Each structure stands twice: as structure tokens, then as C-alpha cells.
Amino acid sequence: MAHRTVVAIDVGTTKICTVVAQVDDDTDEISVLGLGLTPSKGVERGVVVNIDDTISAIASSIERAERLSGYRITAVYVAATGRYLTSLNSRAAVAVAGPDREITANDITRATEAARSITIPMQREIVFLEPRTYVVDGNEDIRDPTGMFGYRLEVEAHIVVADRMLLENLIRSVQRSGAEINEVTIQSYAASWAVLSDDDREQGVVLVDIGGGTTDIAIFAKGRLWHSCVLPVGGGHFTNDIVLVMQLPYRTAEWLKLNYGSAIAEPCDDEEADIISAESFVPGEEQLVSRTLLNEVLHARAAELIQLILQEIRHSGYEGMLPAGIVLSGGAAQLPRFDELMRDHVGIPVRIGTPRGLTGLDDLVDRPEFATAIGLIRWGSHHGGLGDDDRQAMHESWVRRLFRFVRELWS
Ligand SMILES: Nc1ncnc2c1ncn2[C@@H]1O[C@H](COP(=O)(O)OP(=O)(O)OP(=O)(O)O)[C@@H](O)[C@H]1O
Ligand SMILES: [Mg+2]
Known part of the structure; x- marks a missing residue:
């Protein structure tokens, strides 16, 4: 059984995620050896806006993935997104x-x-x-x-x-975090390798990855990528709307969205059940918010995003030829009832896609927000990811790290 070891780094707006995995050449199954997850810094809507912050966030994500996998990361696959x-x-x-x-x-x-x-x-x-x-x-x-x-x-x-300049900033951030780049692709295409089947692509399907800062769309027909685009809207905008309408700190708004959010607002007769007590801008003071209002705010943003996605599908010229429907990935696709709302608008199947074909530490990455990283792993393995011989690098890891540590002490 031949394996390839592949490393991918997803530099997202919300999180940086480094995955070390082995891909089985015969079955295409992915066995995750290590995951390094850190909050993203210096990235806005897919664009590196502060290179030093981005480098330190990527470096700490790499270090975590190395520690967990015992693998010394040298070369990685990366995916780009953003309005650029x-x-x-x-x-x-x-x-x-x-x-x-x-x-x-x-x-x-x-x-x-x-x-x-x-x-x-x-x-x-x-x-x-x-x-x-x-x-x-x-x-x-x-x-x-x-x-x-x-x-x-x-x-x-x-x-x-x-x-060129914005892409170069992404590439340099990864390189200066200590990893060489094997190849770069686009995020929607990468995510498609994790959540779509060959059948989906063959029949016609739309992949929509809704992250923290962008929504990446890829339309496949007859097995090929037919159209792709990036919308500058993501889960962060849902949270920002709550901040603006309810005048709450961002952290509280995010907490409300994750714990009480829904893309469909059901009117609530019981006033008491509708009220949520949340942390306000004043330390130690709580603010009462209506769950119905919260979900009306989320609904408005969700409906607008769905319209933007539909416009892109129309623009591709493939509307009506996508029997496999829409597959949603990315963290923000998990907003409860978002898929239901979308289904009401589009009239084709809508489902949430989680990375398929995983073994090993699969429960860590078995979620829609890891579609890009896991897709990069599979795509990378088809683009000549490292072979079995390179596994020996794993055993050198600690020795090398010790060497690096001693050298740093002396410098
Ligand atoms: N259960 C949930 N309900 C609603 N939103 C969610 C949920 N879980 C995660 N999110 C949102 O998903 C977003 C993060 O998604 P993800 O990790 O895919 O983004 P990213 O890859 O860092 O960003 P991008 O791809 O835009 O650069 C955040 O805005 C977060 O609030
Ligand atoms: Mg993403």
C-alpha cells in the first residue's frame, strides 16, 4: 500500500490551519497525522493586510502541526482567495x-x-x-x-x-514562516477536492465555501471547473450586522450567533423565552436581546448572500444544468437553517459538505470549515505530494528541532 505525505496550510480570515496527512495512492483515503489550528491574524477577506502578524500566526500553526504529527514540515500546498x-x-x-x-x-x-x-x-x-x-x-x-x-x-x-503583489504577500508569509511552497491554487477549487465526488462534478454542481471573510464559488460541469468567483462576504459580516444593530461587542455578537443564531427567524409568542441576556460593552453589565430580532438580522444577511450566489450561478450560464445542486462548505455554512433557506430560494438540492474519505484523526477535521485544508491535501497528493521515502523526515524532526533550538540559543 503506497502512501504520500502531504502538508497543506489554509490561510483563512478566521483561522490558520496546517494539516499533515498521508494519502493512500489506491483508495485516495486521507489519514490525518497532525493538525495545527490557530486564530488568524493579519488577514482580511483573504488578503494579507499585516505581514508580520500573518507570519507569526502561520508559524505557530506550523509548529503545532509538527508537534502533533512529529513531522518536520518543509514544503506545503496553499490556496488563495480574495477580491484580488x-x-x-x-x-x-x-x-x-x-x-x-x-x-x-x-x-x-x-x-x-x-x-x-x-x-x-x-x-x-x-x-x-x-x-x-x-x-x-x-x-x-x-x-x-x-x-x-x-x-x-x-x-x-x-x-x-x-x-501579483497580494498573491506574493501570501506566498512570502508562508515562506517566512519556514515552509517552502509546492504549489498554489484557488480556495474554491481546493475545497471541491474534499467535499465533491466525481459524480457531482460530472453531473453539474456548485461548491459554495462560506468562510469568515469570503464566499468562494466554483461551478463544475462535465467533470471540469466551469466558472469560479470570490464574493467579499463571509461569516464575519453576519456577526458585524449583530454588532451594528444590537450595539454589542464583537465577541458577544459572535457568541449569540453561534449559540442562538438561525437563518430563519420564527416569531416567538413567549416573550420570556425570546429574551437572551448577553455581555454588553460595559464590563460586568448584561444587555437583554431578542432572539427573534437576532435571527431577523441574520436572515437579512443570509438572504442577501443567497441572492449574490444565485446571481453568480446565472452569470455562469449554467443555471438549470446543475442537477447535483449546491454543496455548502466553510464555517459559516453551519448557521442553522441556512441550507433550508437556500433550498427555498434555488429549487435545486442543497446540502452541507463535510470532507470525505478520512481516516486517522478524522474527528478533528470532519467539519465543513476544514474543506479547504483537506481538499488541498487531496489535490496535493494528485500533484506529486511527497512519497513514502520522505517519511524518514519524521524521525529527524526532534533532532533537527533540538539543533535549531541550540543554534538559536547561541545566536
Ligand atoms: N455554527 C455556526 N453558525 C454560524 N456561523 C458559524 C458557525 N460555526 C462557524 N461559523 C462562522 O464561520 C466563520 C469561519 O469559517 P471558516 O473557518 O471556514 O473561515 P476561514 O476559512 O477562516 O475564512 P475565509 O475562508 O473567508 O478566509 C466565522 O465567521 C464563524 O462565525
Ligand atoms: Mg476558508
Whole structure:
């Protein structure tokens, strides 16, 4: 049984999460060896706004994951999100090279590279590119043209470009925390590797990851990523609305949301049962708040977010062709009855996705907010994550750490 050891770091708006895991090459099962979870610092809506804070939060998440797994982390997979990502679809064509006009992997690579060479402004760079469909001699909608006969091969690719400076800040934060980067992808695509099945992607599905600061959307059709986007709204906005309407400290608002929140506000006849006593801005003083009002505030934000998500689905041109429905991940997707409210609006199946195919410390990460990190692990393992040989690094861990500690003492 061959394994790959893979490390992923999810730099979120709310939490930083480092996962060390082994992926079984045959079954694709993920066995989690270690998890380092720390509150995020210096990140707003997916963007690094304070690099020193971000570095120290990532470093402590890495250290925790190393301690738990006994694995010395060297190289990691990372995913980007934020409004600095924009997506587009690009078409490019090449002439089929072989004398017998049979399309080979080489032709496909050349066509994909041609799609990559679209002109993008200097300050932006491609962070994701996947062919979504091929056209051979004018015949559209070809999934895999390998071995077909033709003169002209066109590829249509989904591309995500990032603001170079903001992407670089994310990359540097990870590198300066002591880890090299294997590869970077986008968060929605990463999360899809944790919660979607091949069948979902094949039939047509929307992945919606609602985190603390962003909502990442990925629409799959015919097995490929068709459309992706990032909305600058997340669970933090739900909490902020409570702060503003009820004039409460952020911490209290978050507590109310997590303990009494619902996306559907049921009117309550019993006034006493409707009242919650919560910590106010004045230390030691309680404030009485109405649960109905709390949930009306959450409902308004939830309904607005659902409309924004629906707009994106319409914009993709795939509305009506998504029988596998909507799969929700991310922490904020757990707001009670959010899925129900969404179901009422969209008329297609809506379900909450938790990372699938886990063994080991699976109960630690068996929740929707770990979709991005676990998805990165699976995606990384398919992109040449470390092989079994590298497991020896685990045994060096303590020796190396001691060495580092002594060296730091002397410096
Ligand atoms: N049971 C729950 N009900 C409502 N909201 C919840 C619940 N559990 C977590 N959340 C919210 O989920 C958000 C955090 O989600 P998550 O951990 O996926 O974010 P993140 O990955 O750090 O952020 P992002 O992906 O936006 O950068 C917080 O706003 C938190 O309040
Ligand atoms: Mg997230």
C-alpha cells in the first residue's frame, strides 16, 4: 500500500490551519497525522493586510502541526482567495502537429500553453488554469481529444488571475514562516477536492465555501471547473450586522450567533423565552436581546448572500444544468437553517459538505470549515505530494528541532 505525505496550510480570515496527512495512492483515503489550528491574524477577506502578524500566526500553526504529527514540515500546498482574484475564459488554437493528424498529449499541452499566453496586465499573474472543453476542426464540446483525427485543435480554459503583489504577500508569509511552497491554487477549487465526488462534478454542481471573510464559488460541469468567483462576504459580516444593530461587542455578537443564531427567524409568542441576556460593552453589565430580532438580522444577511450566489450561478450560464445542486462548505455554512433557506430560494438540492474519505484523526477535521485544508491535501497528493521515502523526515524532526533550538540559543 503506497502512501504520500502531504502538508497543506489554509490561510483563512478566521483561522490558520496546517494539516499533515498521508494519502493512500489506491483508495485516495486521507489519514490525518497532525493538525495545527490557530486564530488568524493579519488577514482580511483573504488578503494579507499585516505581514508580520500573518507570519507569526502561520508559524505557530506550523509548529503545532509538527508537534502533533512529529513531522518536520518543509514544503506545503496553499490556496488563495480574495477580491484580488478574477476569472476569465480563454480560447486558443494550434495546428495538430503529427503528419497523420492524430491529436496527441503534446498537441493538448501546446494548446493549453497557448491559452496561458493570453495578455494579462503586468501586475497580475495566472494562479489557476484548467481546460474546460476542446474544439476539433470546429466540432465543439469535446472532452478529451487524445487520439482523434483533426487539423485544428482549440482549447477553452478557465483561468484565474491574481494581483501579483497580494498573491506574493501570501506566498512570502508562508515562506517566512519556514515552509517552502509546492504549489498554489484557488480556495474554491481546493475545497471541491474534499467535499465533491466525481459524480457531482460530472453531473453539474456548485461548491459554495462560506468562510469568515469570503464566499468562494466554483461551478463544475462535465467533470471540469466551469466558472469560479470570490464574493467579499463571509461569516464575519453576519456577526458585524449583530454588532451594528444590537450595539454589542464583537465577541458577544459572535457568541449569540453561534449559540442562538438561525437563518430563519420564527416569531416567538413567549416573550420570556425570546429574551437572551448577553455581555454588553460595559464590563460586568448584561444587555437583554431578542432572539427573534437576532435571527431577523441574520436572515437579512443570509438572504442577501443567497441572492449574490444565485446571481453568480446565472452569470455562469449554467443555471438549470446543475442537477447535483449546491454543496455548502466553510464555517459559516453551519448557521442553522441556512441550507433550508437556500433550498427555498434555488429549487435545486442543497446540502452541507463535510470532507470525505478520512481516516486517522478524522474527528478533528470532519467539519465543513476544514474543506479547504483537506481538499488541498487531496489535490496535493494528485500533484506529486511527497512519497513514502520522505517519511524518514519524521524521525529527524526532534533532532533537527533540538539543533535549531541550540543554534538559536547561541545566536
Ligand atoms: N455554527 C455556526 N453558525 C454560524 N456561523 C458559524 C458557525 N460555526 C462557524 N461559523 C462562522 O464561520 C466563520 C469561519 O469559517 P471558516 O473557518 O471556514 O473561515 P476561514 O476559512 O477562516 O475564512 P475565509 O475562508 O473567508 O478566509 C466565522 O465567521 C464563524 O462565525
Ligand atoms: Mg476558508
